[in-house]
Amino acid sequence: xxxxxxxxxxxxxxxxxxxxxxxxxxxxxxxxxxxxxxxxxxxxxxxxxxxxxxxxxxxxxxxxxxxxxxxxxxxxxxxxxxxxxxxxxxxxxxxxxxxxxxxxxxxxxxxxxxxxxxxxxxxxxxxxxxxxxxxxxxxxxxxxxxxxxxxxxxxxxxxxxxxxxxxxxxxxxxxxxxxxxxxxxxxxxxxxxxxxxxxxxxxxxxxxxxxxxxxxxxxxxxxxxxxxxxxxxxxxxxxxxxxxxxxxxxxxxxxxxxxxxxxxxxxxxxxxxxxxxxxxxxxxxxxxxxxxxxxxxxxxxxxxxxxxxxxxxxxxxxxxxxxxxxxxxxxxxxxxxxxxxxxxxxxxxxxxxxxxxxxxxxxxxxxxxxxxxxxxxxxxxxxxxxxxxxxxxxxxxxxxxxxxxxxxxxxxxxxxxxxxxxxxxxxxxxxx
Amino acid sequence: xxxxxxxxxxxxxxxxxxxxxxxxxxxxxxxxxxxxxxxxxxxxxxxxxxxxxxxxxxxxxxxxxxxxxxxxxxxxxxxxxxxxxxxxxxxxxxxxxxxxxxxxxxxxxxxxxxxxxxxxxxxxxxxxxxxxxxxxxxxxxxxxxxxxxxxxxxxxxxxxxxxxxxxxxxxxxxxxxxxxxxxxxxxxxxxxxxxxx
Ligand SMILES: Cc1cc2nc3c(=O)[nH]c(=O)nc-3n(C[C@H](O)[C@H](O)[C@H](O)COP(=O)(O)O)c2cc1C
Ligand code: SF4
Ligand code: FES
Numbered sequence: 001x002x003x004x005x006x007x008x009x010x011x012x013x014x015x016x017x018x019x020x021x022x023x024x025x026x027x028x029x030x031x032x033x034x035x036x037x038x039x040x041x042x043x044x045x046x047x048x049x050x051x052x053x054x055x056x057x058x059x060x061x062x063x064x065x066x067x068x069x070x071x072x073x074x075x076x077x078x079x080x081x082x083x084x085x086x087x088x089x090x091x092x093x094x095x096x097x098x099x100x101x102x103x104x105x106x107x108x109x110x111x112x113x114x115x116x117x118x119x120x121x122x123x124x125x126x127x128x129x130x131x132x133x134x135x136x137x138x139x140x141x142x143x144x145x146x147x148x149x150x151x152x153x154x155x156x157x158x159x160x161x162x163x164x165x166x167x168x169x170x171x172x173x174x175x176x177x178x179x180x181x182x183x184x185x186x187x188x189x190x191x192x193x194x195x196x197x198x199x200x201x202x203x204x205x206x207x208x209x210x211x212x213x214x215x216x217x218x219x220x221x222x223x224x225x226x227x228x229x230x231x232x233x234x235x236x237x238x239x240x241x242x243x244x245x246x247x248x249x250x251x252x253x254x255x256x257x258x259x260x261x262x263x264x265x266x267x268x269x270x271x272x273x274x275x276x277x278x279x280x281x282x283x284x285x286x287x288x289x290x291x292x293x294x295x296x297x298x299x300x301x302x303x304x305x306x307x308x309x310x311x312x313x314x315x316x317x318x319x320x321x322x323x324x325x326x327x328x329x330x331x332x333x334x335x336x337x338x339x340x341x342x343x344x345x346x347x348x349x350x351x352x353x354x355x356x357x358x359x360x361x362x363x364x365x366x367x368x369x370x371x372x373x374x375x376x377x378x379x380x381x382x383x384x385x386x387x388x389x390x391x392x393x394x395x396x397x398x399x400x401x402x403x404x405x406x407x408x409x410x411x412x413x414x415x416x417x418x419x420x421x422x423x424x425x426x427x428x429x430x431x432x
Numbered sequence: 433x434x435x436x437x438x439x440x441x442x443x444x445x446x447x448x449x450x451x452x453x454x455x456x457x458x459x460x461x462x463x464x465x466x467x468x469x470x471x472x473x474x475x476x477x478x479x480x481x482x483x484x485x486x487x488x489x490x491x492x493x494x495x496x497x498x499x500x501x502x503x504x505x506x507x508x509x510x511x512x513x514x515x516x517x518x519x520x521x522x523x524x525x526x527x528x529x530x531x532x533x534x535x536x537x538x539x540x541x542x543x544x545x546x547x548x549x550x551x552x553x554x555x556x557x558x559x560x561x562x563x564x565x566x567x568x569x570x571x572x573x574x575x576x577x578x579x580x581x582x583x584x585x586x587x588x589x590x591x592x593x594x595x596x597x598x599x600x601x602x603x604x605x606x607x608x609x610x611x612x613x614x615x616x617x618x619x620x621x622x623x624x625x626x627x628x629x
Contacts, residue, residue: 116469
């Protein structure tokens with residue numbers, strides 16, 4: 001990237017400082033927004049084709065337009081829970097360019113005429129939370145947060161709120177429960193967060209990801225067409241790609257959507273670690289389906305559509321790489337542990353299914369399992385799909401279904417050696 | 433000096449008070465209460481649990497009752513919130529709480545080996561505490577530092593690009609002065625704890 005939209009500290013050192021941020025175009029987007037009607041701001045974000053960077057890729061302007069303007073109290077909530085394995089982009093944005101997130105949030109809050117904004121950070125990011133608190137305090141002093149900001153007549157307050165270690169609180173309705181001081185479990189929908197009754201304190205609420213909102217000031221200043229000129233027709237703008245696992249240069253790379261996988265992995269990532277070959281790619285952390293890293297995949301454009309066509313998702317673009325020495329069944333067992341640990345327990349298929357999958361994967365790893373166990377775990381995962389209250393259930397099924405489908409030989413390595421009885425019927429989870 | 437409103441950096445106060453959180457942390461408690469709208473004070477239960485944990489060393493029944501009183505909640509509700517999250521400890525732990533990430537991306541960069549070497553050297557099992565009460569070590573899920581593995585959080589502070597040599601140095605330093613495991617000046621250089629102004 002010649003000039004970053006998001007990771008701007010790479011072009012402008014010290015962009016995290018108020019003076020530096022302000023001297024480099026800071027607050028121009030906010031001032032422009034405040035000079036427009038709120039509905040015009042929403043239309044502009046809609047026209048830019050900005051899509052949510054938290055995983056689901058939902059069009060941001062469309063989400064804002066669902067908020068009923070007639071309601072007097074509305075909230076804007078930033079999802080900084082970032083807990084997907086392999087994801088560390090929101091952290092870099094908050095550490096190095098916090099004012100840009102705050103400016104984007106103020107613009108979003110103005111667009112929906114929110115009364116207050118909350119930034120929900122995972123507890124482990126408390127130091128970033130403190131940094132944001134200091135930024136917010138500075139902006140109160142400067143009159144950029146508070147009453148009548150920039151003389152616009154718009155009042156807004158902003159606070160941080162810390163989670164305390166629960167992946168499920170990244171799911172937006174669980175996040176809202178957690179913010180309300182309830183158990184961080186997903187809510188039954190409808191009503192959706194944008195509706196009266198479904199949001200924070202039952203008021204209409206927008207929940208957006210950190211990276212999504214960091215794009216907003218740039219779009220306000222440069223316009224929707226300029227943003228659409230970056231990326232592809234359906235996937236506009238840039239994306240921060242997180243590279244982890246068996247890659248020479250792990251880290252965050254901001255690139256236009258539509259860049260090829262090959263360019264990201266070789267020109268930026270430096271290829272596989274220790275001169276080896278790539279075997280597989282998890283493009284959206286542990287929650288999206290794993291795919292073999294073939295030449296076809298390397299030549300694919302990184303867009304939401306192209307990854308769907310590959311049978312996986314671009315999601316949060318947290319690329320975990322596995323090289324040719326890796327055992328994919330082992331990787332599946334790691335992911336099974338993750339989802340078993342993180343299932344919130346509210347619905348039975350996910351609670352019992354993740355428990356059972358983890359248990360059978362342990363058995364496969366111990367070399368005690370047969371092909372029947374592999375078939376069994378595949379069935380259990382299939383039975384979670386479509387049966388759960390939130391998408392974590394789907395996420396938990398993916399690592400099992402996709403690993404067994406795409407890398408059956410890695411499982412056969414374990415089951416060929418044994419001739420013991422398969423595990424019997426699923427047992428109920430023992431209170432964990 | 434900046435005061436961490438979440439209590440993560442504050443020092444333990446041994447005074448035996450009526451409501452220890454209100455007596456000792458009134459400013460922080462009131463700050464958190466002020467963040468949420470009228471009638472929604474329950475939202476402050478998470479920040480107050482952090483403060484209680486800091487004050488009592490772990491989330492004790494006294495801490496739960498202090499919070500319940502402040503927020504007008506049932507103590508069992510406060511307790512269930514504490515139990516839901518992994519960052520609240522319900523039992524006493526070592527002075528330095530080591531959370532080593534062994535999730536898939538870190539495991540691909542040697543985290544499992546690192547963790548096992550660490551607990552072997554400490555002479556403890558997974559989740560155990562050393563006999564001198566100094567260290568508790570647990571393996572945890574992704575902490576958002578996968579590109580800097582092996583890594584851990586010690587009392588919730590990031591330490592990254594680790595190996596056992598670096599770890600021995602860090603542990604020797606903490607044994608010398610346990611405050612070093614908390615003090616902001618000890619903060620790793622790579623993670624930007626920055627001046628906003
Ligand atoms: C189990 C689960 C975990 C999630 N974790 C996160 C997260 O850590 N950060 C995030 O922004 N979105 C996460 N999401 C997606 C959110 O529910 C929501 O779609 C997103 O915050 C919306 O913001 P966006 O439209 O800007 O992407 C998660 C979803 C699920 C089901
Ligand atoms: S699918 Fe899993 S995580 Fe989601 S609500 Fe059900 S039990 Fe909880
Ligand atoms: S997997 Fe260890 S920090 Fe992400």
